[in-house]
Amino acid sequence: MAIYGLIASVIGVVAALWIDWFPPAAVQEAKDIDTLWDVLLIVSVPIFVLVMVVVIYCVRAFKARPGDMGDGEPIHGNTMLEVVWVAVPFVIVSVLAVYGWIVLDDIEAKKPDRLQVEVRGQQFIWRYEYPNPTGGKEKVKSYDLVVPTGRQVEFNINTDDVIHDFWIPAFRLKIDAVPGITTHWRATPSEKGSYDVLCAELCGLGHSTMRGSVRVVAPEEYDAWLSKTAAKAAEEG
Amino acid sequence: MTLAAKFKGPGWYRAALSIPLGILFGLGLTVGVRALYGYDPLFDGDAITTVALISTPLAFLVGIGCFDYWFYWAAGKPTREEDHSSHGAHTWKDYFKVNTDHKVIGIQYICTTFVFFVLGGLMAMVMRAELAAPGSQIVDPNTFNGLFSVHASLMIFLFIIPVFAGIANYVLPLMIGAPDMAFPRLNALSFWMLPTAGIMMVASFFAPGGSFATGWTAYAPLSTETPLGQTFFTIGVQFAGASSIATALNFLVTIITMRAPGMTFWRMPLLVWANFTTSLLVVIATPFIAGSQFFVLFDRALGTDFFNAAAGGDVLMYQHVFWFYSHPAVYIMMLPGFGIISEVISTHARKPVFGYRMMAFSLMAIVVLGFTVWAHHMFVSGMFSWLRVPMMITTMLIAVPTGIKIFSWIATLWKGVIHMTTPMLFALGFITMFTLGGISGIVLAVIPVDIYVSDTYFVVAHIHYVLFGGSVFTIFAGIYHWFPKMTGRMYDETLGRIHFWLSFIFFNLTFGPMHLVGVDGMPRRVADYAEEFATLNALISVSSFIFGMSFFIFLYNMISSWRHGPKAAANPWRAHTIEWQVSSPPPIFNFDEIPTVVGGPYEYGVPGAQHAIFKATEEKREPVAAE
Ligand code: HEM
Ligand SMILES: [Cu+2]
Ligand SMILES: [Cu+2]
Numbered sequence: 115m116a117i118y119g120l121i122a123s124v125i126g127v128v129a130a131l132w133i134d135w136f137p138p139a140a141v142q143e144a145k146d147i148d149t150l151w152d153v154l155l156i157v158s159v160p161i162f163v164l165v166m167v168v169v170i171y172c173v174r175a176f177k178a179r180p181g182d183m184g185d186g187e188p189i190h191g192n193t194m195l196e197v198v199w200v201a202v203p204f205v206i207v208s209v210l211a212v213y214g215w216i217v218l219d220d221i222e223a224k225k226p227d228r229l230q231v232e233v234r235g236q237q238f239i240w241r242y243e244y245p246n247p248t249g250g251k252e253k254v255k256s257y258d259l260v261v262p263t264g265r266q267v268e269f270n271i272n273t274d275d276v277i278h279d280f281w282i283p284a285f286r287l288k289i290d291a292v293p294g295i296t297t298h299w300r301a302t303p304s305e306k307g308s309y310d311v312l313c314a315e316l317c318g319l320g321h322s323t324m325r326g327s328v329r330v331v332a333p334e335e336y337d338a339w340l341s342k343t344a345a346k347a348a349e350e351g
Numbered sequence: 352m353t354l355a356a357k358f359k360g361p362g363w364y365r366a367a368l369s370i371p372l373g374i375l376f377g378l379g380l381t382v383g384v385r386a387l388y389g390y391d392p393l394f395d396g397d398a399i400t401t402v403a404l405i406s407t408p409l410a411f412l413v414g415i416g417c418f419d420y421w422f423y424w425a426a427g428k429p430t431r432e433e434d435h436s437s438h439g440a441h442t443w444k445d446y447f448k449v450n451t452d453h454k455v456i457g458i459q460y461i462c463t464t465f466v467f468f469v470l471g472g473l474m475a476m477v478m479r480a481e482l483a484a485p486g487s488q489i490v491d492p493n494t495f496n497g498l499f500s501v502h503a504s505l506m507i508f509l510f511i512i513p514v515f516a517g518i519a520n521y522v523l524p525l526m527i528g529a530p531d532m533a534f535p536r537l538n539a540l541s542f543w544m545l546p547t548a549g550i551m552m553v554a555s556f557f558a559p560g561g562s563f564a565t566g567w568t569a570y571a572p573l574s575t576e577t578p579l580g581q582t583f584f585t586i587g588v589q590f591a592g593a594s595s596i597a598t599a600l601n602f603l604v605t606i607i608t609m610r611a612p613g614m615t616f617w618r619m620p621l622l623v624w625a626n627f628t629t630s631l632l633v634v635i636a637t638p639f640i641a642g643s644q645f646f647v648l649f650d651r652a653l654g655t656d657f658f659n660a661a662a663g664g665d666v667l668m669y670q671h672v673f674w675f676y677s678h679p680a681v682y683i684m685m686l687p688g689f690g691i692i693s694e695v696i697s698t699h700a701r702k703p704v705f706g707y708r709m710m711a712f713s714l715m716a717i718v719v720l721g722f723t724v725w726a727h728h729m730f731v732s733g734m735f736s737w738l739r740v741p742m743m744i745t746t747m748l749i750a751v752p753t754g755i756k757i758f759s760w761i762a763t764l765w766k767g768v769i770h771m772t773t774p775m776l777f778a779l780g781f782i783t784m785f786t787l788g789g790i791s792g793i794v795l796a797v798i799p800v801d802i803y804v805s806d807t808y809f810v811v812a813h814i815h816y817v818l819f820g821g822s823v824f825t826i827f828a829g830i831y832h833w834f835p836k837m838t839g840r841m842y843d844e845t846l847g848r849i850h851f852w853l854s855f856i857f858f859n860l861t862f863g864p865m866h867l868v869g870v871d872g873m874p875r876r877v878a879d880y881a882e883e884f885a886t887l888n889a890l891i892s893v894s895s896f897i898f899g900m901s902f903f904i905f906l907y908n909m910i911s912s913w914r915h916g917p918k919a920a921a922n923p924w925r926a927h928t929i930e931w932q933v934s935s936p937p938p939i940f941n942f943d944e945i946p947t948v949v950g951g952p953y954e955y956g957v958p959g960a961q962h963a964i965f966k967a968t969e970e971k972r973e974p975v976a977a978e
Contacts, residue, residue: 133867135867135870135871136870136871136872137871137872146799147799147800147803150797150799150800151800151870154793154794154797154800158790158793158794161786161790162786162787162790165757165761165782165783165786166783168761169761169764169779169782169783172761172764172765172767172769173764173769173771173779176700176764176765176766176767176768176769177769177771178701178768178769178770178771182768183925184701184768185701185702185768185955185956186700186701186702186766186767186768186955186956187702187766187767187956188702188703188954188955188956188957188960189702189703189705189762189765189766190703190705190706190707191705191706191707191708191709192705192706192762195758195762196706196709196755196759199754199755199758200751200754200755203750203751203754204748204751207747207748207750207751207793208747210747210793210797211743211744211747211797213797214743214796214797214798214799214800215740215743215798217799218739218740218798218799221799275572276570276572276573276576277570277572277573277666279731279806281806281874283803283872286802286803287802287803288731288802288803288805288806289731289733289802290731290732290733291733292660292666292667292732292733293572293660293661293666294660294661294664294665294666295660295666295667295733297733310872310881312872312874313874314731314805314806314807314874315570315806316496316565316566316570316573316876317573318496318564318573318577319492319493319496319564320492321492321496321876321877322492322874322876322877322878322879322880323492323879325881
């Protein structure tokens with residue numbers, strides 16, 4: 115039984131790690147989360163396999179023969195065993211909780227010189243506001259989300275109406291846009307490209323259409339884009 | 352009976368009269384108050400419907416006869432001598448009347464809740480048809496939002512929670528050697544509130560603007576702004592919740608005061624322990640959801656600003672109060688199933704439950720811990736961030752008592768004589784699938800992972816692994832297990848097995864791939880999705896249709912076996928607990944002689960061991976104090 119369990123666990127873990135679970139990652143913080151996920155798989159699969167293997171073994175070994183009207187052995191418990199299966203899961207979840215906490219602290223760490231982007235949710239679209247490149251107080255408004263690589267972006271999230279949820283799967287992070295308060299998350303884009311922006315909180319009729327995209331570009335390109343957008347906005351008044 | 356008498360006495364005739372009166376009352380009250388205040392227009396459809404949704408169900412309950420006895424008593428009239436005319440079923444018609452027999456009520460509960468299970472299931476099929484391919488298939492987004500909202504609400508409030516109450520209603524008094532529940536009339540009232548709540552939720556589809564469409568979670572401020580259909584949920588939940596609370600009180604009093612002589616707490620079957628702990632959860636937690644929905648109702652109907660941030664309302668407050676009920680509610684939906692599995696496994700494996708006392712203690716631990724984890728549903732809600740880590744830790748700690756249960760069931764199988772009956776198959780299916788759902792639960796508790804997967808299909812997968820592979824499998828196990836007791840007939844074992852294997856396989860094919868699409872980035876509660884999720888969603892939809900069909904094998908088995916199945920013996924499973932020591936189905940007042948409990952409930956394999964003995968005695972029963 116132990117042999118079968120071991121083989122099944124190894125196959126299970128390999129298969130679970132082989133699956134390409136996540137969409138491509140575009141921020142530095144993603145690595146910590148993806149590793150955490152792999153660790154959770156490595157811990158979970160053997161536990162599931164253990165339960166399956168013992169259940170299947172019991173069914174095969176202790177199945178009643180036809181006509182067997184007897185009873186099983188009157189085993190009422192086993193203190194040693196019970197201590198073990200209280201202690202082992204306790205240790206496992208404690209370690210995982212601490213590990214999860216550390217990762218949380220890491221991914222939420224504030225880096226200096228953050229780019230502040232205001233995000234406003236509205237049924238059923240996202241709007242963004244960027245700091246003015248000329249240093250003015252007036253923010254640069256746009257329906258496009260463009261961020262530079264190599265610099266931590268802090269999203270300050272608001273909503274005009276109901277709750278939405280600002281989610282960029284490639285950035286791995288999300289948070290609700292809540293009426294009355296401003297919520298935040300931070301990430302450091304590292305891979306150039308275009309990625310989905312989704313609303314992950316039911317916000318009414320058009321919730322499933324509340325999809326947009328984010329462009330991660332080189333810092334120079336970002337500056338150019340921002341100046342152009344600012345100029346255009348100034349022109350339009 | 353003369354026609355006039357029919358309208359005077361409790362029953363459907365009088366209900367048919369009282370329902371229009373209830374509507375009229377709602378109309379009159381609304382119009383009257385609006386006239387007093389000089390509101391325009393005088394006739395406001397939304398306002399009238401809101402009040403009528405409260406007055407009409409109450410009028411129905413009065414008409415059908417839930418309150419007759421109490422009214423007599425409260426009015427100081429001589430209450431009629433109890434002639435037991437509304438106790439026990441003599442024809443099928445008695446199941447459609449207010450009845451005080453816990454066995455009749457149990458059957459009423461089970462049949463009613465399965466009706467709502469089928470309705471909720473059909474809605475799931477429509478959703479899966481819509482989701483079979485990207486783009487719009489058969490329903491518009493508003494209907495889709497309505498479908499998953501009503502689907503989830505029916506499954507939770509009208510199926511899982513009450514069907515457990517129904518099974519326990521039937522079995523629990525017999526198990527503890529009681530002639531009935533402690534408050535039979537309250538028991539009847541609890542039952543009759545349920546169809547009211549369910550019909551209200553389903554009827555919301557006919558409201559202008561469509562059914563409620565904010566999920567079963569009804570987050571404010573979306574729920575305070577959507578059309579009238581939402582009110583059907585807000586008020587429907589009140590009736591379902593009141594029913595739940597009343598039943599839980601009834602169970603608590605029954606278990607505490609009505610155990611047979613010798614039935615100490617440590618001799619109670621684990622199903623009784625499970626319902627004892629569940630009832631504690633229900634009475635403590637359910638008032639919170641009632642509160643949350645009342646505040647939504649006030650915001651909608653009275654123009655208050657509890658959840659209007661612009662006027663100083665607090666949006667996150669709704670979620671805290673809601674989850675302070677709804678997390679314990681997941682244990683309300685699971686603990687009774689734990690009880691069923693303990694009975695089924697020990698009986699069909701012919702072994703004492705391994706670590707009986709730890710099984711009871713772990714139930715208590717889950718009750719206590721269950722109140723300390725609600726905010727794990729709010730890791731991405733924008734609440735105060737310091738609360739997240741403590742709630743992650745408590746959430747993960749619940750794995751310990753839950754693990755005790757799973758390992759103890761497996762140890763119960765060890766060296767047993769395992770009979771692979773249908774209830775046993777479902778119990779084994781439960782153990783494995785619930786383990787998977789539990790593991791994905793641990794994964795969800797780890798905050799950085801939850802931030803990513805919350806509100807995705809990963810959560811939909813998790814929900815269904817714990818609720819379908821978990822709760823519903825225990826319900827099937829329990830129904831098959833006690834079917835002979837309830838109906839006096841045997842079900843068809845072959846059909847039962849086919850039902851199990853189809854369910855087990857297609858359950859996994861339906862909900863397994865949802866983990867993958869979820870982690871790949873598909874959000875939940877969407878009528879449409881990106882092209883890249885198309886293949887897996889097609890597979891999910893096809894599997895779900897076959898899975899849905901498998902239910903009809905169960906239905907056919909139940910109906911045909913109930914009508915023509917072979918007669919069942921009193922104790923076909925050779926179980927030790929008391930419900931099996933009386934005839935199948937049991938006598939109207941349960942026990943012709945009162946049992947005396949002399950040992951534990953699961954002493955299989957112990958030579959000469961007995962749980963209860965029957966000796967003809969005229970002694971008056973005294974409640975036994977706890978040890
Ligand atoms: C064949 C059986 C079933 C199928 C195919 C099915 C399918 C679905 C689907 C498609 C959704 C909507 C997911 C979304 O759009 O986010 C859903 C939601 C839900 N289902 Fe089921 N379901 C089934 C049975 C059940 C059962 C037995 C329960 C028991 C309680 C249940 C509980 C829920 C809950 C609580 C939700 C709410 C998820 C949310 O609010 O986002 N389902 N189901
Ligand atoms: Cu949305
Ligand atoms: Cu929870």
